[in-house]
Amino acid sequence: MTKKERILSVALYRFAHEGYNAVSTASIAKEAEVSEGLIFKHFKSKQGLLDTLREELESKMAAKVQPVMEAATAAEALHLVFDLLLNVDPVDFNYWRLQYQLKLNEAYEGHRSAQLYLDRLSWALQESGFPEPEMEAQLLFEIVDSALKRIVFEELPEKEKYIEFLRKKYAP
Amino acid sequence: MTKKERILSVALYRFAHEGYNAVSTASIAKEAEVSEGLIFKHFKSKQGLLDTLREELESKMAAKVQPVMEAATAAEALHLVFDLLLNVDPVDFNYWRLQYQLKLNEAYEGHRSAQLYLDRLSWALQESGFPEPEMEAQLLFEIVDSALKRIVFEELPEKEKYIEFLRKKYAP
DNA sequence: ATTGCATGTAAGTAAGTACTCACTTTAACA
């Protein structure tokens, strides 16, 4: 692990758990055992450090969603939505926690890709015979999002049971 | 409006929109047009100011949930869950936004009263014939919570339509 | 009248903030 990677790793953990503003560059440097100046050599500013983490986060999000976007049939797409929840890698938990931190403040641009995902859900639900596919898609989106949140914050002990319970409602 | 109330009002708005750590006592004092020292006279510390807001928030939450807890029948309880969403007072939006800020970090003690609310939903859903009332209650809780979130962050334009869509699923 | 007390302010303080700068070390390569 290079020093640069150590900075990123510490920053990800601290930003995800305590929030961007609560964490100082000095404390990141100390925990990563590097000089504070090195943070600014590599990332130009504290915001630049966050931006780097956000880029990593966004590519992870895109990869996660891809199977649903590329599924051959509507039924398969709906099935894969729940696989996505079953397969969250604990190594990535802090990236998702960071996402929930970022979503709160700034108007956060997950909007563009989120709309494509919503449209895809809407299409799949219509194909599957749901009478109000658009609202149903919005609801399903919120359900999956809140389940993901509970998973990464380790508040969902009976994960598998709960996900199967959800799946029955949309992809029986 | 007394100076004390002005401090609380500015702090609520800023904490809710920007987050506790991003807002300085100096900037609160300036916006409320009082001296910075007065904040510490009244609230002892910045954390004390937040605690005061949190107490107000908690009593507002208890009042919101009360009708559901005291409903005579299960069907009425479920019906009232959605009224709760329809009747959120825009004047209180910042209190709910603050709640979503606080929930993220600290382990936030909404847990005790949340469990009572969950038990109540579980009971109502069982009475209404849902086969898995506990998971269904958990799900309903998340659905209502995310709808409230979208309402107070003004991301739900067709509020009434969406709430009726939800109500049909639980209290037809 | 005088005490006491809550409300209020202006001007501090020490510690912490993000960030810079002059400098040294490391390591690949002509």
Place this chain on the structure above:
DNA sequence: TGTTAAAGTGAGTACTTACTTACATGCAAT
């Protein structure tokens, strides 16, 4: 082997932070 560029440091910068202190004002009760 000497040159070059990146990686890395540690001590500084100007500024902001939460909080304190000394002092002023109005006002009710003794």
